[in-house]
Amino acid sequence: MSNLYKKVDATDFPDEDDDIIAETDIEEDEAAFAFQQDENEDAEDDELLFDELDFFDLDDEDELDDEDDLDFGDVPSDDPVGLYLKEMARVPLLTNEEEISLAMRLEQGHIASERLAKLPEDAPEEEREQLLQLIEDGLDARDHLIKANTRLVVSIAKRYMSRGVPFLDLIQEGNLGLMKAVEKFDYTRGYRFSTYATWWIRQTITRAIADQGRTIRVPVHMSDRIRNLYKAARELEQEYGRKPTPEEIAKVLNIEPRKVQWMLKVSWRPLSLERPVGEDDENELGNFIEDYSMPTPLQSAYQSLLREKLEEVLATLSPREARILRLRFGLQDGRGYTLEEVGQKFGLTRERIRQIEGKALRRLRHPRRSRQLRDFTIDQ
CATH class of the missing domain: 1.10.10 (Arc Repressor Mutant, subunit A)
Structure with missing residues (x-):
């Protein structure tokens, strides 16, 4: 319809301004800090990303040494979290001596595993059984060290609630950090395991929040x-x-x-379009967002009046001329037909259809007809 009007009147409507999206050139700098765990560790373990917390500044509240850190009264006891806490509470906290003892057993298990891998096939069965017992004892020590510190994971995970990641998922991520801390703990350095494990637990939890806490992930x-x-x-x-x-x-x-x-x-x-708004939450946010793909009321009224006026003008032409223009410019069903398609409908050649179309357009440009469309020359 608008194409037909542009051919009738020489004055074209200005096109809408195109949206210009300026791509911002953001330098991809590496925002990483090195946290040296062991001089012989692999490079992938030498550099780890920090979050806003200062992980070197560990204070007393990071260690789970008193019953205050075991207070989970704000967590209902009839949900999965409560059941998990009850199960973990069965394992008592460890003293410093117990931590060292378990770490030594775990270390002996690692040594026995390496020896077993290098053991020749003709080695005595007694030696093989002894190494297997040390490996099993090391695994038991590992499990005990993990279970005895799961409450530390829950204590730290509580501080990161309501950040986009479910509480149970925070605990699970913290447990992964705890397991890594167990494997890397060096009891010969003299610090408590809870102090060392706190860094790993925080690191895995904050990394999970960065990866999962947003609908659209931000690096x-x-x-x-x-x-x-x-x-x-x-x-x-x-x-x-x-x-x-x-x-x-x-x-x-x-x-x-x-x-x-x-x-x-x-x-x-991002906000959900179905988010309730208003005092009674009766409306949704999407009801107040403008749909730019739909015409405005002014545009709808303009198109309706233009169509009505064009139909009045086309009625002054012969039926064949009016129908050809309707087919060519999509006024009939919204689709503009080619000269060949229109010619097939009328049983005429493409050139003949073009001639009839040109004649009809010249007749529409006559002042007697074009003045009826003069009001639509105002930019909309």
């Missing part, structure tokens, strides 16, 4: 930049007594303002 190094951005924004707000502008934040972080704006957009969390 860990970008999360670190976003935290620094919000930290700088809070400091500036306290200094100025108002919310800082992106330019002020960019000056503190020594980056461009457009990068600050981009990082702010990245930090936004």
Whole structure:
């Protein structure tokens, strides 16, 4: 319909402005810190990403040495968490001497496993059985050390609740960190196992939150930049007594303002369109969001009036001319037909259809007809 009108009137409507998406050139710097666990460890274990916590600064509350850390009264006892806690509470806490003893048994199990792998086939059966017993004893010590510290995992996981990851998943991720700490614990360095394991538990939990806590995952190094951005924004707000502008934040972080704006957009969390809104929660958020793919009421009224006026003008032409124009410009069923398709409907050649179309358009441009469409020359 609009194509037909453009051919009738020489004045074309201006096209809508195209949306310009400026891609931000964000440098992919490595935001990682080295945490040396063992001088002989593999390189993949030497460098681990940190979150906002200072894992070197472990205080007394990180160690599970008193009954206060075992208080899970805010967790119902009739759910899976409560059942899990009851099961773990059966294993008593370990003293420093018990931790060292279990770590030594675990170490002996590792040594026995290496010896068994190198043991020749003709070795005495008694020696083989002794090594198998040491390996089994080491596994028992490992299980005991893990179970005795699962409450430490729950204690740390409680601090990360309501961050997008279910509580049981936080516990599971923390248990993975605990298992890794058991394998890497060196009792000869003199510190408690709970102090050492706390870092690994926190690391796995915070990594899980970074990977699973958002609907759209944000890389860990970008999360670190976003935290620094919000930290700088809070400091500036306290200094100025108002919310800082992106330019002020960019000056503190020594980056461009457009990068600050981009990082702010990245930090936004998506909202469900079905989220209840209002005092009675009777409406959904999606009901208040404009659908740009649908025409506005003004555009709908404009199209309706234009169609009505075009039909009035086409009625002044011969039936054949009017039908050809309707077919060519999609006024009949929304589809514009080619000259060949229209010719097949009328039993005429393409050239003849083109001639009839041109004649009909010239007749529409006559002042007696075109003045009826003059009101639609205003840009909409």
